[in-house]
Amino acid sequence: MKDYLRYGIIGIGKMGHNHAIRINYGLDKNARLLAVCDIDKARRDWAEKNLPKVKCYSDYKELLSSKDIDAVIIATPHYSHPVIAKEALLAGKHVLCEKPAGVYTKAVRELYDTAKDCSNRVFGIMYNQRSNPLYSKAKKIIESGEMGEIKRISWIITNWYRPQAYYDQGGWRGTWEGEGGGVLINQCPHQLDLFQWLAGMPIKVMGYVKTSVKRNINVENDVTFYTEYENGASGVFVTSTHDFPGTNRLEIDGDGGQIVIEQHALSEKMTYYKLKIKETEFNKNNKKFMPRIPYKKKTYKTSTLQNAFALGIIGQHMNIIRNFSKAVMKGEKLIAPGTDGINGLTLSNAVYLSSWLNKEIDLPFDEALFIEQLNKKIAEEKAKQ
Numbered sequence: 097m098k099d100y101l102r103y104g105i106i107g108i109g110k111m112g113h114n115h116a117i118r119i120n121y122g123l124d125k126n127a128r129l130l131a132v133c134d135i136d137k138a139r140r141d142w143a144e145k146n147l148p149k150v151k152c153y154s155d156y157k158e159l160l161s162s163k164d165i166d167a168v169i170i171a172t173p174h175y176s177h178p179v180i181a182k183e184a185l186l187a188g189k190h191v192l193c194e195k196p197a198g199v200y201t202k203a204v205r206e207l208y209d210t211a212k213d214c215s216n217r218v219f220g221i222m223y224n225q226r227s228n229p230l231y232s233k234a235k236k237i238i239e240s241g242e243m244g245e246i247k248r249i250s251w252i253i254t255n256w257y258r259p260q261a262y263y264d265q266g267g268w269r270g271t272w273e274g275e276g277g278g279v280l281i282n283q284c285p286h287q288l289d290l291f292q293w294l295a296g297m298p299i300k301v302m303g304y305v306k307t308s309v310k311r312n313i314n315v316e317n318d319v320t321f322y323t324e325y326e327n328g329a330s331g332v333f334v335t336s337t338h339d340f341p342g343t344n345r346l347e348i349d350g351d352g353g354q355i356v357i358e359q360h361a362l363s364e365k366m367t368y369y370k371l372k373i374k375e376t377e378f379n380k381n382n383k384k385f386m387p388r389i390p391y392k393k394k395t396y397k398t399s400t401l402q403n404a405f406a407l408g409i410i411g412q413h414m415n416i417i418r419n420f421s422k423a424v425m426k427g428e429k430l431i432a433p434g435t436d437g438i439n440g441l442t443l444s445n446a447v448y449l450s451s452w453l454n455k456e457i458d459l460p461f462d463e464a465l466f467i468e469q470l471n472k473k474i475a476e477e478k479a480k481q
């Protein structure tokens with residue numbers, strides 16, 4: 097292998113072209129962009145004009161057969177992620193796949209069977225928000241045991257405002273057939289991943305999924321779900337794309353304290369209330385009716401414009417790409433291993449299934465039943481057209 101990783105990008109639409117520009121500009125010193133691929137001629141014309149030294153393909157299979165490429169970033173629509181990732185691994189490429197891992201867990205599980213057989217290839221997923229310093233700080237605190245047993249996780253993430261014009265763009269977005277859902281599969285995969293990254297996977301899910309709220313669409317844009325965990329902990333997740341300005345507030349309560357992460361425009365902060373004595377210990381000996389448990393309050397911020405660009409969305413994507421290159425070249429631990437992708441997707445599939453069947457869903461759920469129900473949605477959508 098050369099002293100840099102030779103990348104190809106499959107799908108150079110909105111996200112893929114950002115990755116292409118940034119790698120080509122040299123934002124990862126271990127990476128070179130050698131090839132891109134898109135089925136859309138207009139995107140290839142853009143690449144030929146703006147990435148003159150980069151080879152341009154119209155068929156990803158041809159890109160995958162090139163000996164000049166070590167690794168691919170997959171930035172095509174969601175249904176194709178597990179299909180292309182599987183072929184790329186089998187073609188001997190290292191794979192960094194955009195989120196979500198896929199639309200339904202069965203396809204992703206099949207991809208993982210392939211990934212197991214290709215263990216000498218690095219397989220990552222673009223969960224860039226894991227590199228946000230506030231979420232990674234929260235993860236470290238929880239893993240250190242300071243928070244004790246988690247009792248509750250609640251996330252209100254309603255600042256994904258999308259007007260009708262967004263849905264009227266057409267294409268694959270905002271349809272069951274093209275995208276496999278709405279806010280859960282498009283906007284929320286990052287939060288669904290962080291929800292399970294920080295609090296673990298639940299054993300039960302109850303979902304309330306509303307479609308077409310104040311918008312002329314077939315997919316959901318307003319969701320509330322409840323989760324229950326093996327230790328008796330619970331979770332609540334609320335999201336929508338029709339509130340403005342909306343809220344982004346994550347709260348995790350543990351025996352040892354509370355973590356709150358809130359975002360307002362470009363400003364983000366985390367407050368950690370570390371109890372001086374764990375609540376269960378305090379409760380054993382306390383005789384007062386309405387006591388307060390002493391705590392130490394710590395605040396962490398990524399609040400300036402400069403930080404927003406360095407650590408925010410642009411920085412975060414590059415953090416994942418740099419980490420991926422180093423994982424291939426130097427064995428660095430992946431921030432977001434590809435095989436973690438199924439967890440957030442399991443949550444969203446279970447939430448849909450719960451809402452469609454109007455009942456609580458135990459995990460693991462019936463994957464064949466999910467596909468059957470999803471296909472029903474696709475058929476209903478087609479019948480409407």
Ligand SMILES: NC(=O)c1ccc[n+]([C@@H]2O[C@H](COP(=O)([O-])OP(=O)(O)OC[C@H]3O[C@@H](n4cnc5c(N)ncnc54)[C@H](O)[C@@H]3O)[C@@H](O)[C@H]2O)c1
Pocket residue numbers: 106107108109110111112133134135136139154155156171172173174176194195196222223224282
């Ligand atoms: N990590 C993030 O923050 C983030 C942000 C936005 C989008 N995404 C993800 O990136 C993916 C793409 O989203 P987007 O907004 O760029 O969509 P997009 O429609 O703008 O781009 C997708 C591109 O893939 C091309 N394409 C489709 N099928 C192809 C194939 N078989 N071979 C080659 N090219 C093909 C399309 O022509 C298009 O140019 C989605 O899965 C989305 O969830 C991630």
